[in-house]
Amino acid sequence: MLISMNISYFMYFMGVLVFTLKCKHLLLMLLSLEFIILSLYFGIYLVFSLYLYEYNFMMIFLSMSVCEGVLGLSILVSMIRSFGNDYFHSFNVLW
Template sequence: MVVNSLCFFFMYFIGLVVLCLKCKHLLLMLLSLEFIVLSLYLGLFFLMIFYNYEYYFSMIYISMSVCEGSLGLSILVLMMRSYGNDYFQSFSSLW
């Protein structure tokens, strides 16, 4: 169980580091957010295995994360069509 939780924490913090370091591109931020969601799913799944819970909540969680990912991708496509790139500096409303 210790190896599983270390793997979960390692995945989570790597996702947070990538999210903080690659903040110029929207696509890289969306990918790192999906990686964080998958690591949280892995941690939730390990927790449910450890306590012998039902796995129904994990199916609800993964379906909500798929909806979140598709919404982020649709916003990315909308911004790419409007502005031509996925840099955050071109989205500034102060210009």
């Protein structure tokens, strides 16, 4: 069980590292955010399977993460339609 939690921590920190280093394209940032959410989901699954045996929160977390992914993809599609690329520096023009 300890090895699985360490794998979850490693996945989380690698996702954060990729998110901070690959900030040029919006698609890479969205993929790293999804990887972070998958590592959090894996960690929550490990904790709940060990202690609580309540999986209702996991379904709520999974549905919220799907909504977050859909919102990110809709922003990506609107950005590509407006600017023609997914460079994050062209997205900062809107602010």
